Amino acid sequence: xxxxxxxxxxxxxxxxxxxxxxxxxxxxxxxxxxxxxxxxxxxxxxxxxxxxxxxxxxxxxxxxxxxxxxxxxxxxxxxxxxxxxxxxxxxxxxxxxxxxxxxxxxxxxxxxxxxxxxxxxxxxxxxxxxxxxxxxxxxxxxxxxxxxxxxxxxxxxxxxxxxxxxxxxxxxxxx
Amino acid sequence: xxxxxxxxxxxxxxxxxxxxxxxxxxxxxxxxxxxxxxxxxxxxxxxxxxxxxxxxxxxxxxxxxxxxxxxxxxxxxxxxxxxxxxxxxxxxxxxxxxxxxxxxxxxxxxxxxxxxxxxxxxxxxxxxxxxxxxxxxxxxxxxxxxxxxxxxxxxxxxxxxxxxxxxxxxxxxxxxxxxxxxxxxxxxxxxxxxxxxxxxxxxxxxxxxxxxxxxxxxxxxxxxxxxxxxxxxxxxxxxxxxxxxxxxxxxxxxxxxxxxxxxxxxxxxxxxxxxxxxxxxxxxxxxxxxxxxxxxxxxxxxxxxxxxxxxxxxxxxxxxxxxxxxxxxxxxxxxxxxxxxxxxxxxxxxxxxxxxxxxxxxxxxxxxxxxxxxxxxxxxxxxxxxxxxxxxxxxxxxxxxxxxxxxxxxxxxxxxxxxxxxxxxxxxxxxxxxxxxxxxxxxxxxxxxxxxxxxxxxxxxxxxxxxxxxxxxxxxxxxxxxxxxxxxxxxxxxxxxxxxxxxxxxxxxxxxxxxxxxxx
Numbered sequence: 001x002x003x004x005x006x007x008x009x010x011x012x013x014x015x016x017x018x019x020x021x022x023x024x025x026x027x028x029x030x031x032x033x034x035x036x037x038x039x040x041x042x043x044x045x046x047x048x049x050x051x052x053x054x055x056x057x058x059x060x061x062x063x064x065x066x067x068x069x070x071x072x073x074x075x076x077x078x079x080x081x082x083x084x085x086x087x088x089x090x091x092x093x094x095x096x097x098x099x100x101x102x103x104x105x106x107x108x109x110x111x112x113x114x115x116x117x118x119x120x121x122x123x124x125x126x127x128x129x130x131x132x133x134x135x136x137x138x139x140x141x142x143x144x145x146x147x148x149x150x151x152x153x154x155x156x157x158x159x160x161x162x163x164x165x166x167x168x169x170x171x172x173x174x175x
Numbered sequence: 176x177x178x179x180x181x182x183x184x185x186x187x188x189x190x191x192x193x194x195x196x197x198x199x200x201x202x203x204x205x206x207x208x209x210x211x212x213x214x215x216x217x218x219x220x221x222x223x224x225x226x227x228x229x230x231x232x233x234x235x236x237x238x239x240x241x242x243x244x245x246x247x248x249x250x251x252x253x254x255x256x257x258x259x260x261x262x263x264x265x266x267x268x269x270x271x272x273x274x275x276x277x278x279x280x281x282x283x284x285x286x287x288x289x290x291x292x293x294x295x296x297x298x299x300x301x302x303x304x305x306x307x308x309x310x311x312x313x314x315x316x317x318x319x320x321x322x323x324x325x326x327x328x329x330x331x332x333x334x335x336x337x338x339x340x341x342x343x344x345x346x347x348x349x350x351x352x353x354x355x356x357x358x359x360x361x362x363x364x365x366x367x368x369x370x371x372x373x374x375x376x377x378x379x380x381x382x383x384x385x386x387x388x389x390x391x392x393x394x395x396x397x398x399x400x401x402x403x404x405x406x407x408x409x410x411x412x413x414x415x416x417x418x419x420x421x422x423x424x425x426x427x428x429x430x431x432x433x434x435x436x437x438x439x440x441x442x443x444x445x446x447x448x449x450x451x452x453x454x455x456x457x458x459x460x461x462x463x464x465x466x467x468x469x470x471x472x473x474x475x476x477x478x479x480x481x482x483x484x485x486x487x488x489x490x491x492x493x494x495x496x497x498x499x500x501x502x503x504x505x506x507x508x509x510x511x512x513x514x515x516x517x518x519x520x521x522x523x524x525x526x527x528x529x530x531x532x533x534x535x536x537x538x539x540x541x542x543x544x545x546x547x548x549x550x551x552x553x554x555x556x557x558x559x560x561x562x563x564x565x566x567x568x569x570x571x572x573x574x575x576x577x578x579x580x581x582x583x584x585x586x587x588x589x590x591x592x593x594x595x596x597x598x599x600x601x602x603x604x605x606x607x608x609x610x611x612x613x614x615x616x617x618x619x620x621x622x623x624x625x626x627x628x629x630x631x632x633x634x635x636x637x638x639x640x641x642x643x644x645x646x647x648x649x650x651x652x653x654x655x656x657x658x659x660x661x662x663x664x665x666x667x668x669x670x671x672x673x674x675x676x677x678x679x680x681x682x683x684x685x686x687x688x689x690x691x692x693x694x695x
Contacts, residue, residue, distance in 0.1 A: 123309045126222040130215045131582065139583055143226060 004174055006105065080157035080166075082110045086150050094118040112154055113165060119151050120169045128169040136169075187402065187414035189474060190373040192640060194511070195520035195530060202586035204491035204514040206579055215582045217573045221328075223585045225267055225308060228330040228566060231351040232265050236332035239349050247334055252310040256337045263334040264343070266308035270327045270547060272297045275575065297575075298549045306333060306343065313337075317345035324561040326547040328570030351566040353611045353619045357520075357532040357591040371525045373417040374637045374646075376400070379537065379599025380628030382483070383466070384459025385427035392633045392650045397469045399635075399648065416637055418474055422599025422626055423481020423515060423537025426459055460499065467503040467510075475509035479517055481537035481600055489577045490539060490569060491515060491586065516540075516568060518593070523640050531640055534593035538600030540569035541625075543576040556605040559623045563592055563609060592621050595638060601625040604634060606645045 094114045103109070120128040125140040125147055134155045140147040160166045164173075197203075233249065240247055245261040253264050275297045284290070304320055305312040315333060325331075332349040381393060398404035402413045470476060480486040480495060487493055494512040497504050504510045513519070516536030523529040544558050562568050569587045572578035605625040612618050622643040626636050633650040 123222075127216055127218045135582075142583070 006174075077156060077158040077161065080112065080154060080159040082112050087111065087115055087154065090115045090118075090148060090150055116151070116154065116166060117170050119147070120171075129171050129175055131169070132167050133169060134167065187411050190371075190415050190417040191524045192373045192375065192417040192521045193524060194475070195522050197518055197520055200590070201518050202584070202588070202590070204516060204586055206491075206493060210579075210581065210583065212582070213580055215580045217578075217580050219580065219582050220573055220578070220585050221267055222309075223581065223583075224328070224567070224588065225330055227585065227588050228351050229265055231354075231566065232330055232332045232349060235352050236263055236265065236334075236349040240334055240347070243334075253306060253308045253313050254311045256313065256343060258337045258339070261334070261336050261346075263332050263349075264306060264308075264313075265330065265332040266306040266312075268325055268327060268329050268331055269305045269307050269312060270325070271303045271305060272299065272547070273301050274299050295546065296550070297546050306331070314342045315345050316342045319345050319348060323348055324548055324553060324558055326544050326570055327574050328572070329565045329567060331565075350564045352564055353609070353613070353621070354563075354566050354589055354592045355613065355617065356594065356619050356621075358530045372415065372642065373523050373525065373640045374415045375521070375533075375595075375640055376416045376419045377422060377535075377597050377599070377624065377626045377636045377638065378419065378629050378634075379422040379481070379601075379626040380424040380630050381421065381463070381466075382424055382427040382628070382630040383463040385630060389630050389633070391652045392629070393466055395650045395652075396629070396635060397466050399650070400470050401473045416474065417640070418477065418521075419470060420477045420519070420533075420535055420597070421479065422535050422597060423479050424483045424600050424628065425463055425478065425481070426484050427630075428483030461501075464500045464503050467500050471503045471507045471510050475511065476503075477511040477513050477517070477519060477535075479513045479515045479535060479537050479599070481515065482539050482542075489579050490572055491579065492537075516587075521640060526641070529641050531594045532591060533595040533597065534568070534589070535597045535599070536568065538598050540572070540576060540587075541598050541601070543569075543571045546575070547571065554605070555601060555603075555625055556607055556623065559596065559598060559625065560607060560609055563589065563596065563621060563623070566590075592619050594620070595622050595624070595643060597624045597626060597636075597638075599626045601627050602631075603627050604632070604636065604647060608643065 091111045091114065094111075094117075097118050103114070116133060119125070119137075120133065125136060125145055128136060131139075134152070137147050137152055137155065141152075154160050155167065236249070240263060243261075247261045247263050250256050250262045250264050253266050256262060256264060274294050276293065281290075304315045304325060306315055307313075315335075316338070317335065330351065333343065333345045334347040334349070335343050335345040338344050378396070382389070383393070395404065399409065399413055400416065400419060402410045405413075467476060467478075478495065478500075480492040482488070484492075484495075486495060492515040494514050495504075497512060500510070504512065513535070516534060519533045519535065521531045521533060523531075540562075541555060541559060544562070545553075545555060548558060562570075566589045567587055568589055569576055569578070572587060573580070603625065604627045607623050609621045609623060610618060620643070622638065622645065624636060624638065624645060627634050629635070635648040635650070637646050637648060638644070639646075
C-alpha cells in the first residue's frame with residue numbers, strides 16, 4: 001500500500017473584491033435567518049458536499065456553477081474571503097496556539113486552513129476524525145459548547161462546502 | 176359439602192395496564208437512517224459520556240468533600256495534579272487487564288494450534304486502574320479501590336494526592352449516584368390493599384428449539400397465563416398479570432455454540448436421538464409463534480431480542496421484524512417488539528396516576544461487566560445496583576461489549592432512575608429494592624430484578640406495578656432434566672450473599688397435576 005502524502009490544496013480561490021462586501025452582507029442575513037433550521041442546513045450542506053466527494057480526484061469544479069446546478073431553489077452560497085476581518089480574532093487565537101512560531105510545512109495553507117485546523121484539534125468539541133467539520137460544529141452547538149460562530153460562516157461558503165480541505169478534517173484521507 | 180348449584184363461579188377479568196408513549200427526552204435505541212453511519216470512531220462515545228456525566232459527578236463530589244479539613248480543590252485536567260496536594264479529579268476509568276482479549280496478542284499468537292477458549296473472568300491480580308480524561312490518563316493506587324465495583328468506562332471522581340512516582344493515591348471515590356426519577360416521587364407505603372393491583376410478568380430464556388426441549392414447561396406457562404390451568408386460585412392469580420415481557424433468548428442459540436462448550440449429560444443424551452422427530456425441531460420459530468399466539472390472545476406482550484436470538488449482535492439490538500412471529504405479531508397491536516435494552520412506561524388502569532418507568536434488557540451488559548469483577552465478594556445483584564449509581568447501564572461498551580458507534584449522544588446513560596430495572600438471561604433469580612435520598616430530599620426507590628433462564632429454572636417472575644413487590648412462579652415437571660445431570664425433585668432456593676436481603680419469597684409452586692397419577 002502506497003503511503004499517502006500530505007495534501008496541501010494548491011487551487012486558487014478567486015474572491016472578486018467588488019462583490020465580496022455585498023456577498024458578505026447577504027450571507028449574514030441568509031445564515032441568521034436560517035438559524036432555526038440547523039438540521040435543514042446540515043442536510044443541505046450534506047447534499048452539496050456529496051457531489052464534490054465523488055469527484056475528489058479531479059480538479060475542483062467552479063464553485064458558483066455547482067451551487068446553482070445542485071440547488072436551484074436555494075440561494076447561492078457566498079464566496080469565502082480569506083482576508084475577511086471577521087476571521088481576524090480566530091486567526092490570532094490560532095497564532096497564539098503555536099506561540100507565534102512560524103509554520104514549517106505550510107505551502108498552500110492560508111489563514112482559513114489554520115483557523116479550521118485549530119478548530120479540529122480542539123478536544124473540547126470532541127474527536128475530529130470520521131466526521132465533516134460542519135457535522136462536528138453542529139454537534140458541539142447542540143451540546144451547548146458554544147463553538148465560534150465564524151467557523152460555521154466559513155464552512156457554509158461556497159468554497160467551504162466544495163473544497164475538501166475546508167469541509168473535511170485535517171486527517172481526512174490520511175487516517 | 177357444597178352442592179354444585181351453591182358454588183358461585185368466579186369470573187375473573189384480567190387486570191390491565193396501559194403503555195404510555197415515551198417522552199421525547201427518553202433515549203431511543205432504534206438505529207434509524209439518521210444515525211446509521213459506521214464512519215464515526217468509538218472515541219466519540221467516551222467523549223459524550225464524559226460530557227453528560229461530568230456535571231453530576233462534580234455536584235456529588237462537591238457535596239461530599241467540600242467540608243473536609245484539607246480543603247481539596249477540583250483540578251480540571253487530570254494531568255495538572257500537583258504533587259502531594261489534596262485535590263480531586265474527574266474522569267473515565269480504564270482498567271488495564273492482561274487477561275482481557277487483546278487484538279495484538281490475537282494477531283501474534285501461533286495460528287497452527289486452535290485458539291484458547293475465551294476466559295470467563297478478566298480479573299487478575301495484575302490489573303491496574305487508570306483515570307482518563309481529555310488531557311491524558313493517570314494511574315490510581317490505593318486500598319479504597321479494592322472494595323468498590325469498578326469497571327472500564329464509568330465516570331468517577333477521586334479524592335487524593337499525587338505520589339512521588341506519578342501515580343494518584345486515592346483516599347475516597349465519588350460516583351454520580353442515583354439519577355432523579357420520572358413521574359416524581361412514588362409512594363410504596365400503602366401496600367395494604369393489593370387486591371386490585373396489576374402485576375407484570377417477566378420471563379427470559381425460553382430457548383425454543385434447544386435439543387433438550389422444555390415443551391412441558393412452556394405449555395404449562397402458556398396455560399397458566401391464559402388461565403386454562405390450575406384451580407380457582409391459580410386462575411385468579413393469573414388474571415392479575417396484566418402483561419408479559421420476554422427479556423431475550425426466546426430462541427435457542429445456534430448449534431455452533433455447542434461445539435466449543437462440552438455438552439451436558441442431558442444434551443448428549445438428546446443428541447443421540449438427534450434425528451428423532453420428537454426432539455428435532457426444523458423450525459423453532461413456528462413453535463415459538465404458536466405459544467406466543469396463545470398468550471397474545473389474552474394479554475399484551477413485549478418481546479426483546481437476546482444474545483442468542485437471530486438479530487444483530489451489537490448493542491443496542493434492534494427489534495424483531497413484525498412478521499417474524501406470524502399471526503401473533505401481525506394480528507395483535509398489543510404485541511410490542513422492543514429493542515434491547517428498552518424503556519417501557521406503564522400506567523395502571525385502576526389508578527391512572529400510578530405510572531412506572533421500566534428499563535429491561537436481556538443481560539449482555541451485566542454479563543460483560545461481571546467478567547471484570549472478582550466473584551466471591553461481588554454478586555450480580557451488587558453490580559446491577561452499581562450501574563444505577565454509575566448512571567450508566569453498559570459502561571463496558573464499546574470496549575468489550577460490541578456497540579453501535581454513536582456520534583450525537585450515548586444512549587446508555589441512565590438519565591432517570593427507573594422504578595423497575597429488569598435484566599434477563601441470568602443464571603439465578605435475585606432482587607433488591609434500592610432506596611436513596613438525593614441532596615434535595617427526594618426519595619428514590621428502584622426495584623432491580625434478575626430473571627433466570629426459563630429453560631433451566633422454569634421461573635416466571637411477576638412484579639406488582641404499584642408496590643413493586645416481587646413473586647416467582649415456578650413451573651416444574653417431576654422427572655424433568657434441567658441444567659446438569661440432576662433430575663430435580665424439588666425447587667432449589669436461589670442463593671443470596673450476606674449483603675443482599677432476601678426480600679422475595681418464591682410464593683407458590685406449580686407441580687404438574689397430570690403427572691401425579693404416574694408418580695411412584
